[in-house]
Amino acid sequence: LAVQLNTRTIFFSSLRDELRLFRLEFPTEMASTSRRLDKLTCPQHPESPLVEDHKAGDLICPECGLVVGDRVIDVGSEWRTFLSEGGADDPSRVGAAENPLLESSNLTTYIGGATGSASYDEFGNSKYSSKRSINSADRMLLTAFKEMAQMADRINLPQTIVNRANTLFKQVHDQKSLKGRSNDAIASACVYIACRQEGVPRTFKEICAVSRVSKKEIGRCFKLILRTLETSVDLITTGDFMSRFCSNLGLSPAIQKAATHIAKKAVEIDLVPGRSPVSVAAAAIFMASQASNLKRTYKEIVEIAGVAEVTIRQSYKLIHPRATDLFPQDFQFTTTVAHLPAP
Numbered sequence: 001l002a003v004q005l006n007t008r009t010i011f012f013s014s015l016r017d018e019l020r021l022f023r024l025e026f027p028t029e030m031a032s033t034s035r036r037l038d039k040l041t042c043p044q045h046p047e048s049p050l051v052e053d054h055k056a057g058d059l060i061c062p063e064c065g066l067v068v069g070d071r072v073i074d075v076g077s078e079w080r081t082f083l084s085e086g087g088a089d090d091p092s093r094v095g096a097a098e099n100p101l102l103e104s105s106n107l108t109t110y111i112g113g114a115t116g117s118a119s120y121d122e123f124g125n126s127k128y129s130s131k132r133s134i135n136s137a138d139r140m141l142l143t144a145f146k147e148m149a150q151m152a153d154r155i156n157l158p159q160t161i162v163n164r165a166n167t168l169f170k171q172v173h174d175q176k177s178l179k180g181r182s183n184d185a186i187a188s189a190c191v192y193i194a195c196r197q198e199g200v201p202r203t204f205k206e207i208c209a210v211s212r213v214s215k216k217e218i219g220r221c222f223k224l225i226l227r228t229l230e231t232s233v234d235l236i237t238t239g240d241f242m243s244r245f246c247s248n249l250g251l252s253p254a255i256q257k258a259a260t261h262i263a264k265k266a267v268e269i270d271l272v273p274g275r276s277p278v279s280v281a282a283a284a285i286f287m288a289s290q291a292s293n294l295k296r297t298y299k300e301i302v303e304i305a306g307v308a309e310v311t312i313r314q315s316y317k318l319i320h321p322r323a324t325d326l327f328p329q330d331f332q333f334t335t336t337v338a339h340l341p342a343p
Contacts, residue, residue: 040069101145101170102138137173144169144187151191154210155202164194168225177228181221185213189221196233201240203278205306238263238281241305245285248304249296254332259288262326266319275315279307283315287323290341293334317343 042048042061050059050068059069120126148165152158168190172178178186188211195202208215226232239260246256263284266272272280282305289296298309305312319326320343327337 042066042068099145101166102141103135140183141170141173144183147184148187148191151188151207151210155206157191157195157200157202161191161194161198161200164198165190168193168229171229172225175228178221178224181224182213182217184211185217185221186225187211188213188218189225192218192222193225193231193233196236199234199240201236203241203306209306236277238267238277238284241278241281242285245281245301245304249285249289249300251285251289251294251296252292255285255288255292255294258291258328258331259284261328262287262319265326266322269322269325271322272315272318275318276307276311278305279311279315280319281305282307282312283319284326286312286316287319287326287340288331291327291331291333291335291337295335313343 040050040059042050042064044066045061045063048061048063051062052059057070058067060067145166148169149162152162152165165187169187172186172190188207192202192204192207195207204215204218208218211218242256242260242263246259251259259281263277263280266280266284272283282301285305286296286298286301298312301312302309320340323337323340327333
């Protein structure tokens with residue numbers, strides 16, 4: 001027993017001496033190793049940022065080329081995409097993001113075509129169906145979501161509008177109070193409500209242009225949805241359309257500012273009672289453009305605003321007599337108020 005204890009003492013003493021010599025010879029390496037728990041750095045160039053070799057999974061010092069770390073986990077996709085070369089679909093195998101609005105989630109199953117004799121019965125019929133394992137309610141929701149996404153894409157609406165429209169459609173579907181109404185009409189009304197709730201309103205004609213139902217049917221569903229969900233939307237003002245209309249017409253910020261001032265002033269002094277904000281905004285744009293060097297005709301404004309020319313003329317006729325009071329004081333006139341086109 002005494003011999004064994006003496007042998008162990010000699011072994012640990014020699015090991016302690018070797019560790020002490022190693023620390024004396026490599027002080028930098030030991031210090032860098034102690035810091036690796038906080039930050040991985042190069043022993044010779046601790047201030048130099050490391051470069052990651054994604055293919056090899058190494059962290060390399062750009063100064064001396066030392067491989068400081070290896071076996072770095074790549075968090076990117078495990079496949080390679082050649083969309084620019086062959087135009088094939090992305091070989092993603094993870095499926096789409098989960099949709100919480102669907103009752104059975106969106107986990108679906110596809111069964112490939114039959115390839116062997118075991119896949120057929122004695123009458124030659126396939127034993128397995130290649131249909132998706134999804135119920136009819138979710139299939140209807142997916143169809144409506146796809147339709148609303150296509151509508152939003154046609155008029156350049158952001159994804160937030162699509163998400164809100166999907167939520168509204170789901171709520172209407174759960175209430176089951178619009179039975180008998182066309183799903184396309186309900187989807188169009190949901191997009192219209194979502195636009196107004198998100199502060200980027202669109203007119204009924206704009207929504208009707210990208211849908212397959214009439215303006216009258218969209219309006220009916222719009223009122224029913226507001227009553228069913230007990231929700232509300234902000235009132236439409238002329239300022240909601242001014243920036244978009246002026247931008248599409250290629251007008252300058254000064255003209256847009258003047259048109260906004262004209263429309264707002266006309267509403268404040270009650271020059272256009274009963275007129276829609278779209279027609280008032282179109283008439284204000286026509287007046288401001290005619291007083292500047294970037295004149296726009298009724299026809300050009302009709303194509304952008306989506307209202308009839310006679311409607312714009314009627315609104316312009318109401319604000320023309322007070323044109324002097326409507327223009328902002330700092331507006332630079334190219335054509336004076338006296339020489340503006342007669343209504």
